[in-house]
Amino acid sequence: MSEQKTRPEDTAKAICALDLVKGLPSGVKAHVISLARVDVLPGGVSVLTQGAQAQRAYAVLVGAVRIRQIGSDGAQALMRMIAPGEMFGTVALFTEGYYPADAETAMPSHIASWSKADFLALTMNHPQIAINIIGMVGQRLANVQNRLREMATQSAEQRIAHALLMLVEQSGAVQAETGVICVPLRRRDVAELAGTTLHTASRVLTAWEKAGLLARSRQMLAVRDASRLRRIAQGELS
Amino acid sequence: MSEQKTRPEDTAKAICALDLVKGLPSGVKAHVISLARVDVLPGGVSVLTQGAQAQRAYAVLVGAVRIRQIGSDGAQALMRMIAPGEMFGTVALFTEGYYPADAETAMPSHIASWSKADFLALTMNHPQIAINIIGMVGQRLANVQNRLREMATQSAEQRIAHALLMLVEQSGAVQAETGVICVPLRRRDVAELAGTTLHTASRVLTAWEKAGLLARSRQMLAVRDASRLRRIAQGELS
């Protein structure tokens, strides 16, 4: 966690690495960069709120964002964590126009964003961008559908294991090796992600810590024995 | 349920009504129609299978299709029912290329489809089509996310009520009035849709039938008291 300076060329590079501009000539990438607004935000602040008119599309360059949905009955669920390089709030620009969930920074973050007008113009002028968006949304859809099936058929323990494994994968190749999840995760987050209560999540996680499956330093979680966790996730174990 | 003749102008009209070609000039629509293959299928046959290389994108013109996902552990969940005018199997053409679920006709159906090459060319040449796809997928994503939250936080009874209400809405404005769900629904379908077991679904449904909330004729379900059902879905009742 070294001191990090905000350099323009870093943000440019980060934006170029987005799936959004995959396969586009560098001229277009430059244009996308020029249209972007970059905000440097502390942790725990709201980026967009559920139900509001969609004005902008966002991408996380540095840090992490929590996407949480709250139902009409007040129950809330954590839809996903956004890691660097991923986008959020983009779909609402194309549909009814209301954000379907809340987004807040889970740690100090750099967030790039584009106005609705600019973003729509980009997709109209560069079909490849539209296709890239379809790819990203499709990936998300597949992911959510998988979780839906798991939620319907698997035990709380399995779902928690899946949630952790997903987070590790999301953290990128480097972390996937070591198993460190570089996002501050509260028990409550894990619970909402896996669709259980804070209490059962706590019980399961502390049990796994005692068994040496997990380790915790500060707010971060580290998966020590991913293969075992994977077996638990598939119901082959305990 | 009158005898139905397959007339080319009917299929043309049905394809023109797809969200896919919304906002496009009729010349393009004609082109889309010319590229479509239309299959007339009996009920209960497979249209595409999970895990197969995505070759085509599909749309239901007449009838209904069941989209079912099966996990590595064998547990299966009904992702959604496809009503006339909706598409399926489209996203896989843009992502990895494997269908994420099975699709089978739930009743005799007319299915339009386009080859991968044609479909991708269409989206490249007509950005509006790509944007329409994003809209459709976005809608789906929002829907699945809502169900995910419900699955995590609500009771089995509430989820079943939600599933029925969703089906009624899907059946179109005419049916929404009368409350008839014009799709053959087995108990098992309802159960998989709501993420419960066949048994609890049966218990709940027969209880509702006895209470006059539902009626059943042949394989179809009819919702007699939608407002009451809606209150159950929101947990205000029983």
Added chain:
DNA sequence: CGGTCGCTTGACTAAGGTCAAACGAGGTGG
């Protein structure tokens, strides 16, 4: 030093899943 926040832990409970059995309708073949 008190307050808040996040976490842990225990005891209890109920929702709903599992197991088991049987029924009715529809279709098929003897």
Added chain:
DNA sequence: CCACCTCGTTTGACCTTAGTCAAGCGACCG
């Protein structure tokens, strides 16, 4: 035409999972 079988469904008895209620702990912050 009837016997039989299959498939979808119903219903009961039981039991496990995981949610609820309640209490206490430790850490961090002002």
